[in-house]
Amino acid sequence: MNTTITPFSYGNDTHKSHQGQRKFYQFYVGIDIGASFHVASCIPFDAFLDPKGIAWKRTKTMKFNSDSVGxxxxxxxxGKIxxxxxxxxxxxxxxxxxxxGHYSYLVQQVLLNEGYELFQVENRAVGEFRKNNLGISEKTDSMDAKVMAYMGWHKQLHPHMQGVTLIRPQSVxxxxxxxxxxxxxxxxVQLTRRKNQVQQLLKVTHPDLNxxxxxxxxxSVLxxxxEFPTGLHMKEATAEEIYNFLLKAGAKSVAKRAANILAEVMPNTIxxxxxxxxxxQKWVIEEALxxxxxxxxxDKEIHKLLWGxxxxxxxxxxxxxxxxxxPFVSENIACTLIxxxxxxxxxxxxKEFKKYLGVSSENKQSGTSVTGTRQTYSGVRDARRVLYQIALIILANGQKHPTVFKAYYDRKVTEGMNKKKAIGHLCGKIASLIYTVLKNKVKYDPITHAKACGVEFNNLYIKNNKEKTKLTN
Structure with missing residues (x-):
């Protein structure tokens, strides 16, 4: 046996348990990702079997730069191991x-290309597992790397454990x-802030634009x-001049009406x-534009990514x-979900899919008593945001464009469920449906969905699906 000392510094007796057929991975590696450098732990299987539970904590970690050399x-x-x-x-x-974002991408792809078994684990899950399962309050890069290695071992020992979800890494x-x-x-977000700043300034510079x-x-207003920074600059302009500029700015539908109103009120502006x-004001408007x-x-790039x-x-x-x-999925929402x-x-x-998206339920527990359920705090924020957005759009358009989702929400509220909690349940249903159609590689069929949910389809989709209903019949 080679006695080469690696940066992780293992003892020479560790190899004794590795004779014979392997039932588990022989080493568990955790990598804490940083912008300039990463910290890695590499812990042998035996270290987790220490009765005192300290052997894995005492293993050394390796700090390496996030560049090619590191x-x-x-x-x-x-390789030495x-x-x-x-x-x-x-x-x-x-x-x-x-x-x-991309900090983990390079090391991730290099390891995959080398043939290593690699999974991602949620950032929040690492902290929760460290505190709740291991009782460790220490928060360092080195400790988090060791905890991730422990999570890998523990997940394999208890594959049905819900506290740890291992996800295949992202593709390019x-x-x-x-x-x-x-x-x-x-x-x-930046655009919204700039526009809010403009509206505040216009209360002083252009009090009559509203x-x-x-x-x-x-x-067009920006x-x-x-062109006319204040009401005093616009005071001398004629209706024809304002009209022509609004046409140039792209406000064709309201140009004539707005020009006449402004020409009437501006001479009396205060x-x-x-x-x-x-x-x-000029700088903020130019930044907003x-x-x-x-x-x-x-948006053009998103369209190309989606449709080729x-x-x-x-x-x-x-x-x-x-x-x-x-229903109600735009290109931006579809791009976010993908x-x-x-x-x-x-x-x-x-269930694993819903938990990853952050719309699954979990028990509220105090001691040994379960007091109810709540939506999980884990999951991807981007997904939770767009699913909540879809739910609100569905409810806002529920009267004009009824859907099975709206019927499900109404039933939950009728049963006495809090409206906010009902929206959370609705997000979970949307996530489950997305999982089903993607797994089965089929487009969404509202007729099939309504039938599966026991909802009378004739009462739904009347406006949106006239043509689809004719074709189906």
């Missing part, structure tokens, strides 16, 4: 966090979908204010000179038509 050093360390104990890549179970395409949608969300426009944050605010253009470019781009030889995503067949889900085959059951 990752190569980490691979070399694993393989050589020392006559193992292969399949003897290692590696767990890491999907932290920080899934990572792109998720990053694009997250970028769009961040930009949209008489002509319902929304002061529309693109462009109009760039706007005061506010030149000290004009420069700030730039952000709007960025969102349009991202023949000019670049890109095929449409296999989940696009399935997700878009669901980015979160990746490959539906990563999930073995719909």
């Amino acid at each position: 990752i190569a050093e980490f691979l070399n360390a694993l 393989e050589k020392q104990f006559s193992l292969t890549q399949k003897d290692f179970l590696i767990l890491l966090e999907p932290t920080g 395409l899934q990572s792109l979908f998720r990053t694009v949608m997250r970028d769009r969300w961040y930009i949209n 008489k002509a426009f319902k929304s002061l944050s529309s693109t 462009k109009l204010v760039l 706007a005061v000179p506010a030149e000290h605010l004009v420069e700030r 730039r952000l709007e253009e960025s969102i349009k470019l991202i 781009d023949p000019d670049k030889g890109l095929d449409s995503h296999p989940y696009t038509e399935i997700l878009m067949s669901l 980015g979160v889900i990746g490959d539906i085959e990563r999930f073995n059951t719909y």
Whole structure:
């Protein structure tokens, strides 16, 4: 047996238990992901069998940079262990966090290409397992890496344990979908802030604009204010001048009416000179318009990702038509779901899928008493947000466009369930349906869904599905 000392520093007697046929992985690896560096633990199976429960805690960890040299050093360390104990890549179970967007992506892909068994575990799950299951309050990169290794061993020992969910890592395409949608969300948040700032400034610089426009944050109004920064600047303009500029700004449907109103009220405006605010107003508006253009470019990219781009030889995503067949699912929602889900085959059951999306239920427990249920705090925030968004759209359009989902929500409320909790249940039902259609590779059929739920279809989808009903009949 080779006695090479690795960066993880194992004793030479560890190999004795590795003779004979393997029933578990021989080593469990946990990687705490960081921006500049990662911290890895590599713990042998025997260490978890220590009666005192301290052997695995005392193993050393390896800190390596997140660049090519650092990752190569980490691979070399694993290679030394393989050589020392006559193992292969399949003897290692590696767990890491999907932290920080792309921070984990490079090391993840390198390990997969090398043939290692690799899974992702939720960031929140690591902290909860460390505190609730192991009773460890210490929060360090080194300890989290060891806890992830422990989670891998414990999950294999108790495969039905619900506290730990191991997910296959993201593909290149899934990572792109998720990053694009997250970028769009961040930009949209910034745009909303800029528009709110503009509306505050307009209360001083243009107090009479609300008489002509319902929304002061529309693109045409922002462009109009760039041309006429204050009410005093617009005071001298004629209705014809305002009309022509609104046409140029894209407000064709309201241009004539708005121009006439502004030409009538502006001569009597009480706007005061506010030149000290004009420069700030100009900067905020230009920033808002730039952000709007960025969102349009991202939306074009989302459309190409979903439906493909023949000019670049890109095929449409296999989940696009399935997700878009669901009621009230837009391209942005479909892109978010694909980015979160990746490959539906990563999930073995719909319960596992719902927990990953963050819409499963869990018991509320005090001591040995179970006092009720609540929606889990774990899961992917992006998925929980869009599922909640879909639920609210379904309920808001429930009168004009009734659906099986609305009927399910109404039944829960009628039974006495709190409305907020009923929405959570509705999100869970939507997640279960998404899991079913993606697993079966079929588009959503409202007739089949209504029949399965025992809802009379003739009372639903009257407006949206006239053509579909004719074809079905």
